[in-house]
Amino acid sequence: MAKLPFSFYLNTDVNSLARQLIGKMLFTQIDGEITAGIIVETEAYAGIEDKASHAYGGRLTDRTKTMYLKGGVSYVYLCYGIHNLFNVVTGPLNTPHAVLIRGVEPVIGTEIMLQRRGMALLKPNLTAGPGALSKALGIDRTFNAKDLTGEEIWIEDGWDVDTESIVAAPRVGVGYAADHALLPWRYYIKGNRFVSKPNS
DNA sequence: GAGTAGATCGGCT
DNA sequence: GCCGATCTACTCG
Numbered sequence: 001m002a003k004l005p006f007s008f009y010l011n012t013d014v015n016s017l018a019r020q021l022i023g024k025m026l027f028t029q030i031d032g033e034i035t036a037g038i039i040v041e042t043e044a045y046a047g048i049e050d051k052a053s054h055a056y057g058g059r060l061t062d063r064t065k066t067m068y069l070k071g072g073v074s075y076v077y078l079c080y081g082i083h084n085l086f087n088v089v090t091g092p093l094n095t096p097h098a099v100l101i102r103g104v105e106p107v108i109g110t111e112i113m114l115q116r117r118g119m120a121l122l123k124p125n126l127t128a129g130p131g132a133l134s135k136a137l138g139i140d141r142t143f144n145a146k147d148l149t150g151e152e153i154w155i156e157d158g159w160d161v162d163t164e165s166i167v168a169a170p171r172v173g174v175g176y177a178a179d180h181a182l183l184p185w186r187y188y189i190k191g192n193r194f195v196s197k198p199n200s
Numbered sequence: 201g202a203g204t205a206g207a208t209c210g211g212c213t
Numbered sequence: 214g215c216c217g218a219t220c221t222a223c224t225c226g
Contacts (some may be wrong), residue, residue: 045218045220052218053218054211054218055203059209059211061211062210063210063211064211077210077211077218078209078210079217079218079219080207080209080216080217080218080219080220081207081208081209081210081217082207082208082209082219082220083218083219083220085218085219087218100218102218103213125220125221129219129220130218130219131219131220131222132219135220171217171218172218173217173219174217174218176216176217190202196219198208201223201224201225202224203223203224203225203226204222204223204224204225205221205222205224206220206221206222206223206226207214207219207221209217210216210217210223211215211216211217212214212215212216212217213214213215213216
């Protein structure tokens, strides 16, 4: 097992990258406690031309400026005032492409994840859904703009998922994006229990 | 099990 | 002021 190299994140094709991230292992280390899970669901957000993206039309604010960074850092932002959503920034500098991680399957530190979520039993909803997985892995806004090859959060190779097990479907919760809402830019492992609810 | 409301921050119209 | 890349708790059947 080795961390994915910096060059992995510089791919300019977000959709290709979103698909490649399926089956990878996402790690966090907080106060010496390591938790990790296999990525089973992602969504691609393609820069300034994607109406569902925060960077649509070149929008640049304190929050979204992270997306304009060089690939290989995290973009964590607050949604609905409550949930921290974790994205992987990809592509070269000033190309605001990002991949939203929507679901992981717990592998390492399951006890710690349960504790963070205040749950007693391991159920799929521990880490199914972007808000849920962030909380389980201990990701909050202090992880924004972190180097994904560092010591606090990183990604390694995980499962070998064959192409036929990866399904492409429309993205979730972006109905407002009009003609871009139906693009099949959501990817997930067919039949996996930790894929978020709507659809699957 | 399905449907609805509440939580609560950043960025628009 | 309203709505969003959401989740949970609470109601009613």
